[in-house]
Amino acid sequence: MKTVWVEGATGKAGKRVTAALAAAGLAVRAASRHPGVPTANVTPVPFDWADESTWAGSVAGADALFLKGLDVLDDAASVIARLIATAPRAEHVVLMSAFGVDKAPAAAPRARVEQAVRESGRNWTILRPNWLMQNFDEDDAVYARAIRDDDELYAGSGTHRAAFVDTRDVADAAVAVLTTDGHHRRGYDLTGPRSLTFAEVAETLSAASGRAIRHVDADLETHRAHFARSGRPDAWVEHMMELFAFVRADVFDGVTGDVRRLTGHAPRSLEDYARSACSCP
Numbered sequence: 424m425k426t427v428w429v430e431g432a433t434g435k436a437g438k439r440v441t442a443a444l445a446a447a448g449l450a451v452r453a454a455s456r457h458p459g460v461p462t463a464n465v466t467p468v469p470f471d472w473a474d475e476s477t478w479a480g481s482v483a484g485a486d487a488l489f490l491k492g493l494d495v496l497d498d499a500a501s502v503i504a505r506l507i508a509t510a511p512r513a514e515h516v517v518l519m520s521a522f523g524v525d526k527a528p529a530a531a532p533r534a535r536v537e538q539a540v541r542e543s544g545r546n547w548t549i550l551r552p553n554w555l556m557q558n559f560d561e562d563d564a565v566y567a568r569a570i571r572d573d574d575e576l577y578a579g580s581g582t583h584r585a586a587f588v589d590t591r592d593v594a595d596a597a598v599a600v601l602t603t604d605g606h607h608r609r610g611y612d613l614t615g616p617r618s619l620t621f622a623e624v625a626e627t628l629s630a631a632s633g634r635a636i637r638h639v640d641a642d643l644e645t646h647r648a649h650f651a652r653s654g655r656p657d658a659w660v661e662h663m664m665e666l667f668a669f670v671r672a673d674v675f676d677g678v679t680g681d682v683r684r685l686t687g688h689a690p691r692s693l694e695d696y697a698r699s700a701c702s703c704p
């Protein structure tokens with residue numbers, strides 16, 4: 424049985440990738456700082472990016488790696504290169520990067536992470552999801568707390584659009600590239616079926632929940648203060664501000680056919696997501 428090591432296995436993407444791979448019959452080593460209990464085909468394993476002594480034991484025996492990477496570390500590319508080197512048996516590395524990184528300057532940190540994976544000497548596949556829909560109900564630091572507590576969707580986006588993708592489709596895409604042939608040395612841009620303004624997102628969440636959720640499109644300093652209230656490090660706050668600069672530059676405004684190409688099914692819509700997100704307002 425093929426063994427896949429999944430990093431960030433308790434996160435929005437990683438937990439769904441773990442479940443989908445296990446359901447597809449692969450053995451999963453589910454890596455995080457908070458490993459839970461084993462389930463069918465899933466072995467939780469301790470892993471901490473900040474503690475290199477945890478790496479070798481965590482990746483041991485893996486035939487493939489699913490990495491979601493590191494966002495706010497200057498030397499993320501070299502850290503990821505060292506991690507891959509720790510897993511000599513892993514023939515295939517799947518990186519969850521982000522939509523638009525292939526168009527970023529080569530010196531941009533995320534572009535350097537992709538480069539490190541391409542130069543790892545392994546077979547590689549890069550998945551580049553657009554903004555994840557599950558941010559709206561699962562990521563308190565970004566959107567979820569303000570939506571849940573105050574009916575407010577904070578996004579300094581103006582009327583610019585993003586083609587939000589359901590994380591379940593990212594997981595289905597990960598299963599496809601890890602279980603079928605033809606995906607080595609390939610990148611895929613994963614989007615939902617429509618590009619939407621954040622005001623349209625607020626309308627859809629309102630319709631699904633019966634509440635009046637409004638898009639808060641304030642000035643940059645208001646948004647910086649909003650993200651700073653999350654308690655996350657300053658570097659993460661600046662990372663969010665950079666992402667919204669990309670939103671305003673229309674980096675995320677593009678629908679692709681890659682979810683259907685990889686999974687054989689249409690990408691889930693925001694309406695599908697809003698109906699299924701049980702903790703969604």
Ligand SMILES: NC(=O)c1ccc[n+]([C@@H]2O[C@H](COP(=O)([O-])OP(=O)(O)OC[C@H]3O[C@@H](n4cnc5c(N)ncnc54)[C@H](OP(=O)(O)O)[C@@H]3O)[C@@H](O)[C@H]2O)c1
Pocket residue numbers: 430431432433434435436437454455456457458470471472473491492493494519520521522551552553554555556558
């Ligand atoms: N969110 C989006 O809209 C979006 C869109 C496109 C691409 N991406 C990319 O996806 C990645 C984020 O994925 P996500 O949204 O699924 O993540 P997430 O939900 O924020 O999950 C974070 C995961 O990282 C793990 N983690 C945090 N610190 C760690 C550490 N020091 N060592 C080991 N594990 C650690 C956490 O595990 P424990 O706390 O259990 O250790 C958890 O499993 C980012 O690289 C981002 O660029 C995100």
